Amino acid sequence: MLDRAHHADVIIVGAGVAGLSAALQLTGAGLRTLVLEAAPDVGGRMATEQVDGFLLDRVGQLLSTSYPELRRTPGLDALELRPFSPGVLVHNEGRLQRSWEPRSTLRTGPPAGRSARGALTAARALASAPRVRSRSARPPLGGALDQARLGAALTRLAATPVDRVLARPELPALDALLSRGLPSRTVETFLRPLLSALLCDPELLSSSHCADLALHGYARGRLCVPAGGAQTLPRLLAAALPPGTIRTGVKAVDLSTTSVRTAGHGELTCRAVVLATGARQAAELLPGLRMPAFHPVTVLHHTAEHSPLAEPALILDADRSGPVAHTAVLSEVDPSRAPEGRPLITSVVLGPPPPEREVRAQLARLYGTSTARWELLAVHHDPEAVPTMPAPHDLRRPVRVLSGLYVCGDHRDTSTVQGALFSGRRAAHSLLRDFGIEPGAAEEEGVRAVA
Template sequence: MLEPAEQADVVIVGAGVAGLSAALQLTRAGVSTTVVEAAPHVGGRMTTEQVDGFRLDRIGRLLSTSYPELRRTPGLEGLPLCAFAPGVLVHSGGRVHRTWEPGTARGATPATRRSARGARSARSALTAARTLAGAPRVPLVSRPQRPFLGSAFDQARLGAALTRLAVTPVERLLKRPELPAAQALLARGLPARTVDGLLRPLLAALLCDPGLDTSSRCADLALRSYARGRMCVPEGGAGTLPALLAAALPPGTVHTGVKAVEIATTAVRTADHGELPCRSVVLATGARQAAELLPGLRMPSFHAVTVLHHSAPRPPLAEPALLLDADRGGPVAHTAVMSEVDPTRAPAGRALVSSVVLGPPPDEDDVRAHLSGLYGTSTANWELLAVHHDQEAVPSMPAPHDPRRQVRLLAGLYVCGDHRDTSTVQGALHSGRRAAHAVLDDFGLAPRNDLRTVPVAA
C-alpha cells in the first residue's frame, strides 16, 4: 500500500512505457522514485488481454528491431521479440505482391527469439536483389515482371531512397525541410504509383496516418527504422514490454490504482491516497490526461485506431508476414496472422488474425468481406474475439512537428510521452529518457550509459 507520508525524490505520474523508462533511468542513478498509475495495471495503451487462451493487444502498434531505445533502456535486455518476415505483402490490383529485405547490415534486437519462417522461401530470389556496396539492404519487389510499384527504374529509385535514409544520421534528418509526408515523397522524384503502391500503406501501418499528413521528418524516421531493421512485436503480447520495465524497478516503486488529481513541483495530490511530497514531478500520462493536470499544455489531434481479432480454424496465410492493402478496398489497413508471428498468442490448433482499421469501428460484415478478399479465403467460420477501439490511440504529427519537444517545463516539473517525441514506442521510451536526464541535470547528477551490444536480427 502507498503511504500518504511516503517521500521520494521524484514522483512520476503514469506507468506507461515513457514513465517506466524515466523511472528506470532515475533509479539507476540513485534517485528514489515513486510511480503512480490510475489504471489497475501498467503499460497505458500498450496492454494485452487474454480471451479463451488468445493474447490480444488493445492497440496493434508495430516495433522495429532497429529502435535504439530497445537496446538502451534498462530492463529490456531480455525482451523477446518476434520478427515479421522481411519486407511486407501488398495487396494491389487484386493480387498479392511480395517485397522483402535481403538482409540487414544494421538493426539489432534485445533478444529476437525466432526468425521469420517466410524468409527461406525468398532466398532463391536474393541473387536478383541489388544494393549499394556496403550499405544496408532495402526492400525490393519480387515480381519485376508485374511492376505494381512502377518500372524497374522507379524501383531502383525507391531502393536508393531507402538506402540513403538508412545511412543518414537522425540529426541530419531532423534538419531537412519539412512538408507533409506525401508531398515530400513526390518532391523527391518518387512516382505517385510507388508512393501509393507501397509507401502510403507502409507508413499507414507504421504511423497510423493513411492520409500521409505526417511531418516528412517523422515519416523519414519511420522509413529509416524500416530500412535498417525488421518489424516485430513482443513475444506474448504488447504488455510484455511494460511488464519487463516495471519488474526491473525496485520493489514498491510502482503503485497502480492511484489517481493523481493535482500536481505541483514539490507534491502530487491523489484522489484517495493523500499528498505525496517530493523534490520533482514527472508527468508521463497520455496527452489528454496531461492537459487536464496541466491546463495550458498543448493538446494534439489524434489518429483513431480500431483493432479486430479473429480466431480461425487454420492460418489463412502460413507465414509471419504483414499484409497491406494498397487498393484501400475496404476498412482494413493492414492485417497479419499473429499466431504465425508469435505462436504464444493463440492456443494450439487455432489461428489468430489481427487486423487494424484506421478509424472508428466498422461493420463486421464489411471487415469479413475485406479480409476474405485480402487472404483469398472464406471468413464465414472465423470467430470474432474482440474489438478494441481508441479514439485517441496515436497523437498526430502534422508538419511542422517538433519530435524533440521540451520535457522540462520548469525546475521541478517535467513531462514526457509519445506526444512529446514521435508517436511510436521508440518515441515514448526516448521521451522518458530525455525527461529523466533533465531531472538528473537539475539534480547535478550524471545519467548512466546503458547502450548494449546485442545480436543482429535474424
Template sequence: MPAYDFTRRTRRQSDPDVVVVGAGAAGLAAARALTGHGLTVQVLETTGRIGGRMATREVDGFRLDHGSHLLNTAFPELRRRLDLDRLDLRPLAPGVLVHSGGRRYRAGDPQLTTARQAATRTPFGSPLDKARLGSWLSRLAATPASRLLARPETTAARALTERGLPARTVDGVLRPLLGALLSDPALGTSSRVADLVLRSYARGRLCLPAGGIAAVPAQLAAALPAGTVRLGVRVTSIAADGVETANHGRIGAQAVVIATDAPSAAELMPGLRLPAFHPVTTYYHAADRTPMNEPVLLLEGDRTGSGPPLVSHSLVLSELHPSYAPAGQALIATTVLGRRGFDSGGAAGLEPAVRARLAELYGTSTTGWEFLSVRHVPDAVPAMPPPHNFRRPVRVLAGLYVCGDHRDTSSVQGALVSGRRAADAVLRDLGLPVAGREAEVAA
C-alpha cells in the same frame, strides 16, 4: 536555468524523492533512470495495471494486444533500455505483402539486393522502377538522422510526390506502408518523421515480443525496486513539491514527473499543448486454420474514393509465435485507420464489412471465422504534422516535468526517449551527474 534549491522543502520521511504520475512506457523509463541514480521513486498509476496503451489481455486462450503496436529492432532506445534477448522479439517476415487488383505482391524488402528487387513481379513499376525503390531505401538507411532532419519539411504525402519515384511505386507500396507505420492514412505527418520511419524500416526488422506488447512495460517495471509502482492511485492535482491523490492523501516529493497520455497530462496541467490524434481500431478474429503461413504485414493497396481504405493492414499473430492462439487455432489482427466514429452498433457494427474485405485480402473464405473482440482507441497516436518538434521541452519548471510520446515521436522509441529526457532534467536540477549522450533521433 539554474538548479532549484530543494533543501528548503518540508517532506515526510516516507515521501519519495520523485513522484512519477503514470506507469506507461515513458513513466517506467523515467523511473528506471532515476532509481538507477539512487533516488527513491513512486510511480502512481490510476488503473489496475501498468503499460498504458501497451497492454495485452487473454481471451479464451488468445493473446490480444491493445492497438497495432509494432516495434522495430532499429529503434536506438529500445536497444539501450531493454534486454532484447529476454524480451524474445519475434520478427515479421521481411518486406510486406500488398493486395492490389485482386492479387498479393511481395514488396519493400530492404534485405534483397537491388537486382533481386528489380526482378520481383509486381504491378508497382518497371524493373528499373523497383530497382530505384530498393536503391532509395538503401540510401535512406545509410543517411544520418541529422541529415534527414535538415531536409525541408512538408507533409509526407507531398514529399512522396517530390522524391522522383514513379507514381505506381509511391501509390502501390510507400503510401500503404507509411500509412500503416504512422497510423496516418492521409499522410499529413511531417516528411521528416516519415523519412525517419522509413529509415528505421530499412535498417531494422518489424517485430513483436513473443509474450505480447505488454512484455515491454513489464520488463521496465521488473527492473525497479520493489514497491516503486503503486496501482489504483489517482492523482487529482500536482505541484512542484508533490501531488494530491483521491484516496491516499498528499505525497510530497522533490520533483514530480507527469508521464500520462496527453489528454490526462493537460487535465493535470492546464495550458499544456494538446495534439490532435489518429484513431486506431483493431479487430481480432480466430480461425480454424491460418490464412497465411508466415507473419507478414498484409497491406491494402487498393484505394477507392477520397477516403482511406476500409482496412489498412492485417497480420496473422499466431504465425509470429504459436502462443498467441490455442493449439490448432489462428489469430488474425486487423487494423482500421481514420475512423473516429461509427454508425449504430459502434466499432463492432463494422465487423461484417471488415470480415468480408479480409476474405478478399487473404483469398480465402472468412465465413467460419470467430469475431473475438474489437479495440477502438480514438486518441491512439498523437499526430505529428509539420512543423514537428522532435524534442518538446520536458521541463516545465524546477521540480515539475512532463514526458510521453506526445513530447518526442509517436512511437515506443519516442516514449522511451521522452522518459529518459525527463529523468535527465530532474537529475540536472538536483545537481546529480547525467550520464550518456543525447539519443539519436528516430521514429
C-alpha cells in the same frame, strides 16, 4: 538524498512506457522514486487482453528492431522481438505482391560491447525467419526499373545519418513523397500504405520528418511485435524497478513541484514530479500544456479453422478496398499469442469501428479465402490511440516545465514506442541535472535516438 518528511525524491504520475523508462533512469541514479498508476496494471495503451487462450493487443502499433531504446533501456535485455517476414505483402489490383525487402536487416543486433539477450534473440530470429512465398504472392510491385529506384532510395536512406535526414525541407508526408522523383505508382502502392501503417495516419498529413524517420527505421531493421503481447514490454520495465516502486490503483488529481494529491490516498510529497500520462490526462493536470489531436485506431481479432496465410507477413491494402489498413496472422509471427492449432488474425482499422460485414468482405479479398466461418474474438477501439504529428512537428518538445516539474510521453517526441521510451530518458536526465547529478554516459544522443 531523501528528506524523510517526503514520501520519495521523485513521484512519477503514470506507469506507461515513458514513465517506467524515466523511473529506471532515476532509480539507477540512486533517487528514491515512486510511480503512481490509476489503472490496475502498468503499460497504459500497451495492454493485452486474454480471451480463450488468445493474447489480444488493444492497440496495434508496430515496432521495429531498429528502435535504439529497445536495446538501451534497462530491463529490456530479456525482450524477445518476433519479426515479420522481410518487406511486406501488398494487395494491389486484386492480388498480393511482395514489396522491396530491406537487405540490412540480417545485420541488426545489439550495440557493440553490450550483451543484450533480447536483441540477440531478435537477430537470430531475423536470420531464421521463414520466407515462404504465399501461394497468392506475385512478383514485386512495379517493373524492374521501379524496384531498382525504390531499393536504391531506401538503401541510401538507411545509410544516411539522422541529422542529415532531418535537414530536408519539412512538408506534409504525402507532398514530400510526391516531390522526390519516385514513380507515382511506387508512392501509391507501397510507400503510402506502408507509412499509413507505421504512422497510423491514412491521409499522410504527418510531418515528412516523422515519415522519413519511419522509413529510415524500416530500411535498417525489421517490423516486429513483442513475444507474448504488447504488455510484455512494460511488464519487463516494471520488473526491473526496485520492489515497492509502483503503486497501481492510485489516481492523481492535482500536482505541483513538491507534491501529488490523489483521489482517496491523500497527498504525497516529494522533491520533484514527472508527469508521464497520455496527452489528454497531462493537459488536464497541467492546463498550460497543449493537447494534440489524435489518430483513432480500431483493432479486430479473429480466429479460423485454418491459418489463411502460412507466413509471418504483414499485408497492406494499397487498393484501399475496405476499412482495414493492414492485417497479419499474428500467430505465425508470435505463436505464443494463440492456442496450438488456432490461428490469430489481427487487423487494424485507422478510424472508428466499421461494420463487421465490410471487414469480413475485405479480409476475404486480402487472404483469398472465405471468412464466413471466422470467429470474431474482440474489437478494441481507442479514439486517442496515437497523437498526430502534423508539419511542422517539434521532435523534441520540452520535457522540463520548470525546476521540479517535468513531462514525458509519446506526445513529447514521436508518436511511437521509441518516442515514448526516449522522452522518459530525456525527462529523467533533465531532472538529474536540476538535482546536480550528471546523467553521464546514460547518453543523451539527441536526434540520433529517434526512429
